[in-house]
Amino acid sequence: MLVLVVDLFRGPAAGKGPLQWLAALGTLGALVSLSCLNGTCLFSACTVSEPVQSFAGFLKTDSLALFFKMVILLATLLTLLMAVRYFKTHNTYTAEFLAILLFSAAGASALTSAQEIITLYISLETLTISSYLLASFMKKDKGSNEAGMKYLLLGAFSSALLLLGFSYLYGLTGTTVIADVAKSLASQPVSPLLVLSVILIIAGLAFKISLAPFHMWTPDVYEGAPTPVTAFLSVASKTAGFAAFVRLFWVGLSAPSVLPVWMGLFAVLSAMSIVLGNLEALPQRNIKRMMAYSSIAQAGYISTGFLAGGKLGLTAVLFYTFVYLFANLGAFLAIVIVSGKTGSDQIEDYAGMWKRSPLIGVALLVCLLSLAGVPPFAGFSGKWYLFGAAVHMGYTWLALVGMVFSVVSLYYYLQVVRQALVSDAKDPSPIEMNLLEKGVLLICVIFTVTLGFWPRPIMDVAQAAATSLFN
Amino acid sequence: MFPIQVLATILLPFAAAFEFFHNPVDGPNALPILTCFILIPNLAAFLIMATPANWTKWISLFAASLELGLAFRVFTLYQISAGGFQLVEQVPWLNNLGIQYLLGVDGMSTLMVVLVACVYFAGSLISWNVTMRTKEYFVLFSLLVGGVAGAYTSLDLFFFFLFYEFAVLPMYLLVGIWGSGRKEYAAMKLTLMLLAGSAFMLVGFLAMYFSSSVHTFDIRILGNLSQTNFTPEFQNFWFPLLFLGFGVIAAVFPFHTWSPDGYGSAPTAASMLHAGVLKSLGGYSIIRVALPALPQGARHWLPILVFLTIVNILYAAIVALKQKDFKYVIAYSSVSHCGAILFGICTLQVAGLNGAVIQTLSHGIVAAMTFALVGLVYGKAHTRELAKLGGLGAAMPVLGGLFVAAAMANVGLPGLSGFVGEFLIFLGSYRSGFHGGFNIFQVLFPTAILAIVLTAIYYLRLVQIVFYGPVKDPHIKEEAKDGSFIEILPIAFLLVVSLAVGLYPKPFVDLSNATIAPLIDQIGGFK
Numbered sequence: 001m002l003v004l005v006v007d008l009f010r011g012p013a014a015g016k017g018p019l020q021w022l023a024a025l026g027t028l029g030a031l032v033s034l035s036c037l038n039g040t041c042l043f044s045a046c047t048v049s050e051p052v053q054s055f056a057g058f059l060k061t062d063s064l065a066l067f068f069k070m071v072i073l074l075a076t077l078l079t080l081l082m083a084v085r086y087f088k089t090h091n092t093y094t095a096e097f098l099a100i101l102l103f104s105a106a107g108a109s110a111l112t113s114a115q116e117i118i119t120l121y122i123s124l125e126t127l128t129i130s131s132y133l134l135a136s137f138m139k140k141d142k143g144s145n146e147a148g149m150k151y152l153l154l155g156a157f158s159s160a161l162l163l164l165g166f167s168y169l170y171g172l173t174g175t176t177v178i179a180d181v182a183k184s185l186a187s188q189p190v191s192p193l194l195v196l197s198v199i200l201i202i203a204g205l206a207f208k209i210s211l212a213p214f215h216m217w218t219p220d221v222y223e224g225a226p227t228p229v230t231a232f233l234s235v236a237s238k239t240a241g242f243a244a245f246v247r248l249f250w251v252g253l254s255a256p257s258v259l260p261v262w263m264g265l266f267a268v269l270s271a272m273s274i275v276l277g278n279l280e281a282l283p284q285r286n287i288k289r290m291m292a293y294s295s296i297a298q299a300g301y302i303s304t305g306f307l308a309g310g311k312l313g314l315t316a317v318l319f320y321t322f323v324y325l326f327a328n329l330g331a332f333l334a335i336v337i338v339s340g341k342t343g344s345d346q347i348e349d350y351a352g353m354w355k356r357s358p359l360i361g362v363a364l365l366v367c368l369l370s371l372a373g374v375p376p377f378a379g380f381s382g383k384w385y386l387f388g389a390a391v392h393m394g395y396t397w398l399a400l401v402g403m404v405f406s407v408v409s410l411y412y413y414l415q416v417v418r419q420a421l422v423s424d425a426k427d428p429s430p431i432e433m434n435l436l437e438k439g440v441l442l443i444c445v446i447f448t449v450t451l452g453f454w455p456r457p458i459m460d461v462a463q464a465a466a467t468s469l470f471n
Numbered sequence: 472m473f474p475i476q477v478l479a480t481i482l483l484p485f486a487a488a489f490e491f492f493h494n495p496v497d498g499p500n501a502l503p504i505l506t507c508f509i510l511i512p513n514l515a516a517f518l519i520m521a522t523p524a525n526w527t528k529w530i531s532l533f534a535a536s537l538e539l540g541l542a543f544r545v546f547t548l549y550q551i552s553a554g555g556f557q558l559v560e561q562v563p564w565l566n567n568l569g570i571q572y573l574l575g576v577d578g579m580s581t582l583m584v585v586l587v588a589c590v591y592f593a594g595s596l597i598s599w600n601v602t603m604r605t606k607e608y609f610v611l612f613s614l615l616v617g618g619v620a621g622a623y624t625s626l627d628l629f630f631f632f633l634f635y636e637f638a639v640l641p642m643y644l645l646v647g648i649w650g651s652g653r654k655e656y657a658a659m660k661l662t663l664m665l666l667a668g669s670a671f672m673l674v675g676f677l678a679m680y681f682s683s684s685v686h687t688f689d690i691r692i693l694g695n696l697s698q699t700n701f702t703p704e705f706q707n708f709w710f711p712l713l714f715l716g717f718g719v720i721a722a723v724f725p726f727h728t729w730s731p732d733g734y735g736s737a738p739t740a741a742s743m744l745h746a747g748v749l750k751s752l753g754g755y756s757i758i759r760v761a762l763p764a765l766p767q768g769a770r771h772w773l774p775i776l777v778f779l780t781i782v783n784i785l786y787a788a789i790v791a792l793k794q795k796d797f798k799y800v801i802a803y804s805s806v807s808h809c810g811a812i813l814f815g816i817c818t819l820q821v822a823g824l825n826g827a828v829i830q831t832l833s834h835g836i837v838a839a840m841t842f843a844l845v846g847l848v849y850g851k852a853h854t855r856e857l858a859k860l861g862g863l864g865a866a867m868p869v870l871g872g873l874f875v876a877a878a879m880a881n882v883g884l885p886g887l888s889g890f891v892g893e894f895l896i897f898l899g900s901y902r903s904g905f906h907g908g909f910n911i912f913q914v915l916f917p918t919a920i921l922a923i924v925l926t927a928i929y930y931l932r933l934v935q936i937v938f939y940g941p942v943k944d945p946h947i948k949e950e951a952k953d954g955s956f957i958e959i960l961p962i963a964f965l966l967v968v969s970l971a972v973g974l975y976p977k978p979f980v981d982l983s984n985a986t987i988a989p990l991i992d993q994i995g996g997f998k
Binding site: 354369374375376380384385387388391392396399400403404406407410411414418421422452453455456459463 | 632677
């Protein structure tokens with residue numbers, strides 16, 4: 001956390017080229033520091049015995065936070081790579097962009113360790129306000145301005161709702177430390193005020209993860225914002241949102257008397273997201289809009305695992321988030337590269353990728369089909385665990401909905417694959433990528449395929465992280 | 472020179488594979504023969520990606536011959552007297568979720584392993600003249616085989632599902648890129664319907680896992696749990712869902728609509744592999760998973776589900792009569808024969824189930840052979856419309872003769888494999904003991920026999936129109952040549968296999984019975 005804050009100040013300096021490397025180095029440094037932070041190695045899946053605390057215990061970095069931070073920082077790194085490519089073709093000021101992106105990432109990271117409601121809110125706002133700026137970054141582009149405006153208005157409104165919910169919660173419990181909130185609620189009967197506050201909190205936070213029916217901003221913002229920002233929003237922002245949900249609901253509102261208040265509601269929201277996200281994606285012609293609706297549906301799937309809770313559910317959520325990171329960002333990297341060359345985001349302009357750049361064709365195939373949940377890609381394993389957790393906790397109907405609509409989703413993912421691998425190119429000129437981009441695309445593909453067959457490494461880490469909450 | 476090259480590429484790896492795995496494999500020094508069986512097509516795919524295009528076909532043929540050698544070795548290694556699952560390979564994969572890497576064969580799987588290898592071999596040869604995007608074609612084809620090979624040998628539901636679905640994606644690309652006619656529509660329909668069926672399968676598997684007290688995906692254990700762990704309500708709910716989920720890939724009515732368009736538009740080797748091997752996964756899965764785990768549900772539902780299979784048999788046969796496209800006739804005939812397989816399963820009787828297994832093997836070989844022939848005719852005449860095809864027998868005598876043989880195999884002429892399967896199925900239906908006094912099956916099986924008559928009608932009609940009869944398009948007659956060595960070889964090979972099963976079925980039926988007899992005892996079927 002501290003390392004991240006230091007890196008931020010590298011951002012706003014003059015000069016472009018070295019900046020990008022500084023920013024990347026900074027994020028990499030933060031990632032490395034993750035593993036050193038508690039003297040434990042994240043990848044050997046040891047649980048943290050003494051979590052590091054700062055700000056009087058308001059920020060505690062346990063294994064759960066470490067896992068989420070890892071996802072967020074990886075997302076930031078990949079977004080930086082995309083930004084480099086994007087700004088080459090769009091020629092705007094990159095210095096501020098990098099700074100704001102890093103601020104976003106800092107906010108998101110802080111969110112994952114927040115143990116206290118105000119800290120959670122502050123980090124959430126840091127993340128969100130930076131995202132408003134990022135979304136409207138292309139000042140001359142109408143789409144970008146519209147995206148930023150919509151995001152700001154709806155986001156501000158949701159923040160207000162969230163804060164209202166928090167204030168009621170404080171009123172009921174007299175404390176803002178999440179763990180103490182849980183203790184206080186356990187000793188109280190469930191009052192209508194509690195129900196109201198829970199509903200307000202859900203409304204406020206569901207905006208962040210674009211859970212239906214709080215998803216209306218997603219298609220427009222994703223389509224209008226610069227593509228690297230869309231990628232960042234779809235992964236890092238969503239992950240941070242889920243981290244907030246996990247902390248608040250499975251720690252704070254987990255008393256047996258309180259559970260029925262939000263579980264039923266959440267199940268309905270998940271189902272709605274899955275159904276609406278997939279159905280609305282079917283007629284899309286713009287790939288960024290399609291990815292927006294797809295991310296709504298993905299939020300629905302993750303919510304299914306979140307709903308199941310317990311070690312199994314949380315492990316499934318963490319694992320799927322990791323898988324989702326690589327699949328989504330791989331797809332977005334390919335999108336950035338292709339639209340850099342063709343200048344268009346329409347799906348039909350992806351025709352003939354097998355000839356123009358086989359690597360992009362394969363990357364799109366692997367990443368999109370992983371999102372659809374087709375074996376042998378990692379998304380399939382992820383969905384197996386998510387739906388398994390749901391069935392285990394008695395939400396078989398939700399698992400069935402999820403599976404059936406995964407099949408529906410295959411249709412729109414296959415549209416892109418069809419253009420890329422089956423159709424003939426309208427313009428057969430090859431698409432060049434530099435070595436770094438090729439390498440990263442290849443890494444995304446390899447991770448997505450390997451985790452499908454051999455999910456064990458990440459599963460173990462995810463399980464260790466989940467244990468810190470649910471042992 | 473070329474025929475010698477081809478024969479060398481076939482016989483050398485075949486003999487090598489057969490000899491290399493000579494020693495029995497259970498025990499500490501075991502050679503992982505089944506893992507090799509799955510790995511070879513997948514490694515071939517990677518090798519093809521990495522090597523120049525003119526090596527592609529030879530690599531594929533080499534791999535297919537290796538696979539054939541392995542399959543025949545598995546066939547000889549399985550000991551019927553010992554029974555159960557042999558050649559088992561077990562590696563813990565994800566213990567906390569009850570998932571293991573578990574491979575093994577029993578009698579029925581051994582037959583399926585042989586089927587996969589035979590069709591892979593024939594398909595590699597038939598694809599010899601693919602010129603467009605050859606490398607990608609063979610990569611996808613090899614991956615398709617790799618997936619299905621894994622499905623037939625997996626004993627863990629997670630890996631079974633993984634390999635089952637593995638095969639769907641290459642099929643989409645094969646049909647979409649190399650297909651003919653309405654290929655993109657057919658490819659999308661096929662993929663979506665097959666995945667929808669598997670959605671139900673998946674949730675069924677998860678339900679079985681979580682309802683049993685022993686949290687495992689091991690098929691062997693799940694099969695023995697039924698009495699104590701799955702309540703009758705659970706079984707009655709899940710059995711039809713699993714049956715229909717598996718049935719989608721077996722093209723059970725009303726989920727068969729992907730099959731005519733899919734096979735009609737697919738490139739030849741893809742149709743061969745899909746109709747021969749992938750479709751059989753449906754019937755195989757029901758016998759492997761649904762029957763042992765949910766016998767109560769089976770006894771409750773099969774007398775009702777059998778009507779769907781009868782519709783399959785009769786309806787598909789009648790529709791085949793009216794088709795104007797050569798390949799669609801064969802596609803519908805495949806749906807009809809798979810209906811017979813499912814009918815055999817529904818009888819829940821020893822002979823009926825044995826018949827279903829043998830018919831699966833037979834249908835696999837014969838459908839592959841027939842699709843190969845159709846593909847060759849299409850390649851030479853450049854049309855599949857029956858109105859335009861005629862009198863080709865003079866131009867292609869050998870292919871014509873082989874087609875007559877294939878037609879007879881489809882009809883179920885004694886001496887060929889189809890007869891064995893069908894006879895056992897009908898015997899099973901006569902002896903099936905549902906409902907004591909009023910035996911539905913005794914009423915139903917005459918209707919199924921009617922299907923044989925219909926099959927004979929539409930096949931003989933095909934033979935007459937396409938190969939005999941007047942020449943309708945002299946242009947075609949001039950250009951069409953008879954099959955070359957490389958084209959006739961796979962068809963002749965499949966015909967020989969079919970003859971082997973038909974003339975001396977004992978080893979095959981014994982292998983099948985090694986699985987079926989204990990299964991019937993365990994689930995309380997009929998003898």
